[in-house]
Amino acid sequence: MYSASRPIYAVAGIREIESKLIPSARPSLMERAGRAAAEDAVRLIMDRPGPILIACGPGNNGGDGFVMARQLAQAGREVQVAFAGDAHALPADAAKACADYLAAGGNMVSDLPAAPAQGWALVVDAIFGIGLKRPVEGRYADWIRTLNAQSSPRMALDVPSGLDADTGQPLGATFRASHTTTFIALKPGLLTNDGPDYCGEINVQRLDIDPPAWLPAAGHAVTPALFRTQLVPRPRNSHKGLYGDAAILGGNAGMVGAALLAGRAALWLGTGRVYVGLLDPNGPAVDFAHPELMLRRASRLPEHLSALAIGPGLGTEDASLAELSSALTREIPLVLDADALNLIGRDPQLQAMLAARRAPSVLTPHPAEAGRLLGLTTAAVQADRLQAAIDIAARLHALVVLKGCGSIIATPDGRWFINGTGHPGMASAGMGDVLTGLVVGFLAQGWPAEAALIAGVHLHGAAADRLAREGIGPIGLSASETIDAARGVFNGWLIEAQQGDHREKPRDARPLLSLGAR
Numbered sequence: 001m002y003s004a005s006r007p008i009y010a011v012a013g014i015r016e017i018e019s020k021l022i023p024s025a026r027p028s029l030m031e032r033a034g035r036a037a038a039e040d041a042v043r044l045i046m047d048r049p050g051p052i053l054i055a056c057g058p059g060n061n062g063g064d065g066f067v068m069a070r071q072l073a074q075a076g077r078e079v080q081v082a083f084a085g086d087a088h089a090l091p092a093d094a095a096k097a098c099a100d101y102l103a104a105g106g107n108m109v110s111d112l113p114a115a116p117a118q119g120w121a122l123v124v125d126a127i128f129g130i131g132l133k134r135p136v137e138g139r140y141a142d143w144i145r146t147l148n149a150q151s152s153p154r155m156a157l158d159v160p161s162g163l164d165a166d167t168g169q170p171l172g173a174t175f176r177a178s179h180t181t182t183f184i185a186l187k188p189g190l191l192t193n194d195g196p197d198y199c200g201e202i203n204v205q206r207l208d209i210d211p212p213a214w215l216p217a218a219g220h221a222v223t224p225a226l227f228r229t230q231l232v233p234r235p236r237n238s239h240k241g242l243y244g245d246a247a248i249l250g251g252n253a254g255m256v257g258a259a260l261l262a263g264r265a266a267l268w269l270g271t272g273r274v275y276v277g278l279l280d281p282n283g284p285a286v287d288f289a290h291p292e293l294m295l296r297r298a299s300r301l302p303e304h305l306s307a308l309a310i311g312p313g314l315g316t317e318d319a320s321l322a323e324l325s326s327a328l329t330r331e332i333p334l335v336l337d338a339d340a341l342n343l344i345g346r347d348p349q350l351q352a353m354l355a356a357r358r359a360p361s362v363l364t365p366h367p368a369e370a371g372r373l374l375g376l377t378t379a380a381v382q383a384d385r386l387q388a389a390i391d392i393a394a395r396l397h398a399l400v401v402l403k404g405c406g407s408i409i410a411t412p413d414g415r416w417f418i419n420g421t422g423h424p425g426m427a428s429a430g431m432g433d434v435l436t437g438l439v440v441g442f443l444a445q446g447w448p449a450e451a452a453l454i455a456g457v458h459l460h461g462a463a464a465d466r467l468a469r470e471g472i473g474p475i476g477l478s479a480s481e482t483i484d485a486a487r488g489v490f491n492g493w494l495i496e497a498q499q500g501d502h503r504e505k506p507r508d509a510r511p512l513l514s515l516g517a518r
Contacts, residue, residue, distance in 0.1 A: 034067020063094025065126025168193030192406025244444030255313030265437025345372030421461025425474025
């Protein structure tokens with residue numbers, strides 16, 4: 001559970017690492033990549049007979065494919081290589097890889113061959129690598145569509161061809177992999193936006209490289225290791241005053257449920273006291289499902305709070321604006337969601353107030369709200385989710401999570417994280433309110449803001465994943481159901497942290513091929 005968080009590099013970072021290593025790397029990085037891909041392929045199809053099709057492109061990704069083909073053929077697998085380019089026009093390393101493959105007895109054809117009667121054991125996409133920034137068209141687009149139609153496992157090298165490795169945006173025809181072997185480190189486009197739908201199962205082959213030793217990583221994949229130090233048992237001599245006073249401010253007419261969901265999430269996460277301030281003048285005086293919540297009119301929330309969340313069901317009326325303006329002046333950790341973000345997005349004065357705050361500020365926008373904060377369309381935000389999150393964090397001096405597939409957490413100093421928990425069943429009403437409650441609950445209990453946001457996002461998705469494994473979802477999962485599951489997952493983390501992870505790390509798997517010296 002507490003495995004180290006893996007680094008993520010944008011394409012520019014990978015290129016910088018490669019530039020430092022390529023001149024002296026022995027064996028070459030291409031040789032290492034092709035060998036590693038071959039080993040992954042053998043593990044993938046160990047019990048699947050038949051020929052392997054490798055489609056090679058005109059650049060270094062194609063070179064990786066040629067090395068892979070040579071290694072597999074030398075290990076006794078039947079391999080067919082399709083290459084439509086000019087071998088003499090390949091980059092130097094790729095040209096050598098092609099020549100080595102042919103010298104070893106390999107053959108290649110200039111178009112995709114018809115599938116054998118029993119089908120391919122595996123089809124491999126080695127057409128375009130991480131540098132692609134233009135739509136795939138023409139022959140290669142036709143190849144990708146043909147490869148996608150195969151019923152066999154489909155493996156991509158480094159990144160599925162047609163997928164932007166930085167943004168996760170498909171660029172025209174895009175290979176849809178069942179498995180992706182990526183080299184050196186993770187790339188953001190594999191983990192967010194449409195990336196997960198095209199990458200399938202991802203395996204990182206580091207190629208005997210320690211990337212952070214060559215370039216510190218700004219990005220990391222979220223794991224509980226990032227907030228492990230906060231997972232400590234409570235003393236037996238406890239009382240509720242030790243665990244904070246959280247408040248939710250929102251719940252305008254017709255939207256009381258949003259505030260109640262956030263309040264319940266904070267309560268079930270162990271916050272000492274949870275207040276819910278409602279703007280609806282006809283709102284309830286008690287939550288009969290959870291009478292532990294202390295309901296108030298918005299103007300009657302306690303002055304002394306450990307943390308405040310504002311936005312769930314807030315509305316955008318004058319009263320809502322007044323409450324938000326007041327909240328921004330409070331010197332306590334603040335979570336801003338939903339209509340609080342919409343109000344800030346259209347008011348430069350509120351933006352200035354937010355940016356000037358000294359207490360921690362946490363923003364939880366979905367792509368449309370992020371667009372309003374940046375003055376962009378939702379499509380523009382989705383076209384580069386990572387940059388959008390970084391820009392909001394820097395502009396408003398706040399911690400930000402841009403929600404969605406591969407939620408991106410950004411800090412004001414430019415660091416970022418991508419979360420991998422959760423599933424499509426979370427695209428339902430009220431899920432964002434539950435996340436707000438989880439984050440404000442951690443803040444109220446004294447967690448540092450960065451750890452509170454990372455843990456809240458990861459826990460939210462992990463709770464939904466647990467329910468899906470139990471048959472509760474993904475389809476039809478409700479926000480309310482995730483609250484109880486989040487409590488269970490979080491307590492499991494605490495128990496495991498208390499016991500310590502004494503399990504022996506598995507030994508590295510022995511190579512399944514005789515592929516030469518490393």
